[in-house]
Amino acid sequence: MSQTDNYESVVSSADSKIATFDESGKGFVGRFHDVLHKTPSMVPLIVLLASILIFGLALGSRFFSPFALTLILQQVQIVGVLAAAQTLIILTAGIDLSVGAIAVLCSVVMGKLTFDYGVPPALSVLLGLIAGTGIGGISGWLVSRLKLPPFIVTLGMWQIVLAVNYLLSANETIRAQDIEAEARFLQFLGVKFSVAGATFNLGVVLMIALVFILAYALRSTAWGRHVYAVGDDPEAAALSGVNVHRTFMSVYMLTGFICALAGWVMIGRFGSVSPSATTGVIGNIQAITAVVIGGVSLFGGRGSIVGAFFGALIVGVFELGLRMAGANPQWTFLLIGVLIIGAVAVDQWIRKVSA
Amino acid sequence: MEPILKARGLVKRYGKVTAIDQADFDLMPGEILAVIGDNGAGKSSMIKAVSGAVVPDAGKIWLEGREINFRSPIDAREAGIETVYQQLAMSPALSIADNMFMGRELRKPGVRGSLLRQLDKPAMQAFARQKLNDLGLSTIQNINQAVESLSGGQRQGVAVARAAAFGSKVVILDEPTAALGVKESRKVLELIQDVRARGIPIILISHNMPHVFEIADRIHVHRLGKRLCVIDPKDYTMSDAVAFMTGAIEAPKAA
Numbered sequence: 001m002s003q004t005d006n007y008e009s010v011v012s013s014a015d016s017k018i019a020t021f022d023e024s025g026k027g028f029v030g031r032f033h034d035v036l037h038k039t040p041s042m043v044p045l046i047v048l049l050a051s052i053l054i055f056g057l058a059l060g061s062r063f064f065s066p067f068a069l070t071l072i073l074q075q076v077q078i079v080g081v082l083a084a085a086q087t088l089i090i091l092t093a094g095i096d097l098s099v100g101a102i103a104v105l106c107s108v109v110m111g112k113l114t115f116d117y118g119v120p121p122a123l124s125v126l127l128g129l130i131a132g133t134g135i136g137g138i139s140g141w142l143v144s145r146l147k148l149p150p151f152i153v154t155l156g157m158w159q160i161v162l163a164v165n166y167l168l169s170a171n172e173t174i175r176a177q178d179i180e181a182e183a184r185f186l187q188f189l190g191v192k193f194s195v196a197g198a199t200f201n202l203g204v205v206l207m208i209a210l211v212f213i214l215a216y217a218l219r220s221t222a223w224g225r226h227v228y229a230v231g232d233d234p235e236a237a238a239l240s241g242v243n244v245h246r247t248f249m250s251v252y253m254l255t256g257f258i259c260a261l262a263g264w265v266m267i268g269r270f271g272s273v274s275p276s277a278t279t280g281v282i283g284n285i286q287a288i289t290a291v292v293i294g295g296v297s298l299f300g301g302r303g304s305i306v307g308a309f310f311g312a313l314i315v316g317v318f319e320l321g322l323r324m325a326g327a328n329p330q331w332t333f334l335l336i337g338v339l340i341i342g343a344v345a346v347d348q349w350i351r352k353v354s355a
Numbered sequence: 356m357e358p359i360l361k362a363r364g365l366v367k368r369y370g371k372v373t374a375i376d377q378a379d380f381d382l383m384p385g386e387i388l389a390v391i392g393d394n395g396a397g398k399s400s401m402i403k404a405v406s407g408a409v410v411p412d413a414g415k416i417w418l419e420g421r422e423i424n425f426r427s428p429i430d431a432r433e434a435g436i437e438t439v440y441q442q443l444a445m446s447p448a449l450s451i452a453d454n455m456f457m458g459r460e461l462r463k464p465g466v467r468g469s470l471l472r473q474l475d476k477p478a479m480q481a482f483a484r485q486k487l488n489d490l491g492l493s494t495i496q497n498i499n500q501a502v503e504s505l506s507g508g509q510r511q512g513v514a515v516a517r518a519a520a521f522g523s524k525v526v527i528l529d530e531p532t533a534a535l536g537v538k539e540s541r542k543v544l545e546l547i548q549d550v551r552a553r554g555i556p557i558i559l560i561s562h563n564m565p566h567v568f569e570i571a572d573r574i575h576v577h578r579l580g581k582r583l584c585v586i587d588p589k590d591y592t593m594s595d596a597v598a599f600m601t602g603a604i605e606a607p608k609a610a
């Protein structure tokens with residue numbers, strides 16, 4: 001046998017040590033990039049802390065107080081909950097334009113059932129949550145089974161849900177005094193309590209608990225891994241043994257459920273049930289803004305719920321800070337626009353495996 | 356002897372393209388069956404039909420004598436058939452360990468696993484590391500690195516390690532060494548023989564004739580969407596096999 005025929009035999013004496021390389025040559029930017037690649041929520045956290053610091057220095061104790069900082073939490077509670085819902089859909093490489101509309105409709109369902117049909121408030125809330133889950137289920141089925149683009153499905157669902165909301169409520173608001181007198185449980189999430197000058201309400205507690213639970217589920221359960229896999233590459237996920245349909249359905253139904261929770265949070269926050277609340281029209285864009293600023297990739301499969309939460313807080317800090325500084329509100333929109341574009345640019349940079 | 360995996364009259368059409376045309380297929384217990392054929396002959400389509408990745412338009416499949424109707428790759432996996440697809444099927448942003456255990460994750464013992472459904476990441480990582488070492492994939496530095504940061508050959512190695520680790524009845528490998536280096540290809544061939552030594556039969560699709568002739572017990576020659584013939588590598592040369600599969604020579608009648 002000639003020598004070339006046997007070239008594979010030396011393999012048996014090959015080196016079997018696990019390769020290691022000297023990392024010192026990477027430099028600060030390289031190592032920073034590595035950290036961001038592993039923990040994408042670092043970027044919004046840094047932006048959040050920096051903006052709190054800047055407003056704190058500029059505005060002093062007026063801004064940098066337990067009262068003001070917890071006011072931000074109260075102001076972002078609805079968008080924060082909607083952003084949690086939106087994150088789940090965006091992780092599967094979708095987008096949900098109907099989140100705000102579902103929230104408003106579910107708040108109307110809760111109010112309507114209690115006031116027009118005499119359903120006990122707790123049961124009305126439960127039925128409202130079921131309604132949200134069901135709407136999410138319809139969208140999920142259209143996306144997963146009929147393979148319709150999520151953008152189109154939820155664009156249609158947004159209009160449908162808003163229309164149903166107006167038809168069902170006859171565009172009538174249920175007044176806060178009436179709810180307070182007859183069905184206080186509907187306002188349950190508005191219950192406030194103070195800790196050392198900081199004011200919280202149960203809606204804020206719910207938002208924070210939701211972020212913790214979803215972060216755990218996405219990180220540490222098989223379901224979470226499947227959500228990321230489906231968002232990354234649904235065909236590969238199916239071939240490697242993920243039930244893609246079930247994953248999509250669970251994500252859309254859970255999203256609908258969380259939107260309904262946001263509807264309940266709205267009743268607590270406003271006291272009343274209003275079918276024409278602006279959340280129905282701009283809630284989707286507010287949630288998408290928070291998610292994008294939070295570093296969740298619109299291409300799916302990358303990002304975290306904690307990042308989206310930071311994104312919502314960043315928007316809240318800008319809104320309150322600039323208002324306290326007496327700036328024209330247009331500055332808030334301008335800066336948020338800059339943040340959105342900046343966040344996507346950073347996302348593209350992080351996604352590069354080698355900096 | 357009865358085939359462990361048998362198919363008769365499989366048909367699959369994609370619009371006007373016929374990918375599988377009345378194909379038959381037999382895998383005997385404990386053997387390494389190589390499948391060879393030109394590009395586009397329909398090899399991948401046929402193994403996808405037996406692994407649940409595509410549902411054939413017609414035809415029947417039996418596993419250990421029982422007729423099966425896989426609706427998805429999950430069904431096939433539950434039946435013990437593990438496949439490395441030509442396009443590899445991995446989630447680029449997830450880690451090696453996540454990918455190896457996709458769809459069959461290990462949970463922590465006790466309440467944390469049963470109630471909180473918490474994943475046992477250390478156990479999965481240790482297992483994945485062990486399997487990669489078995490394959491000699493020592494150039495992979497970190498078991499938690501994202502699959503997208505691996506080279507094409509390293510990815511292939513991970514996919515092969517996954518199939519070999521979990522296959523209990525049949526392991527199907529669609530061109531598992533196409534992107535691999537000399538050393539890694541050799542390791543995959545050794546691994547295939549290890550799997551056979553555990554009594555598990557293997558279907559190996561490959562264009563590498565020396566490898567096919569070295570390890571296959573029988574060679575299934577696929578041409579124009581169907582089985583042309585099955586030959587014993589001891590009775591024919593590589594040039595004979597290439598001649599059959601390209602249609603240069605009439606194939607032997609008795610399969």
Ligand SMILES: Nc1ncnc2c1ncn2[C@@H]1O[C@H](COP(=O)(O)OP(=O)(O)OP(=O)(O)O)[C@@H](O)[C@H]1O
Pocket residue numbers: 369372373374392393394395396397398399400401441
């Ligand atoms: N998803 C699909 N849609 C349309 N046509 C397809 C699809 N998959 C395969 N085909 C067609 O079926 C035929 C067989 O393809 P297949 O991938 O099975 O070939 P193969 O033998 O595995 O080839 P190769 O050696 O190149 O991997 C080809 O003509 C191909 O174009």
Ligand SMILES: [Mg+2]
Pocket residue numbers: 398399400441529
């Ligand atoms: Mg192929």
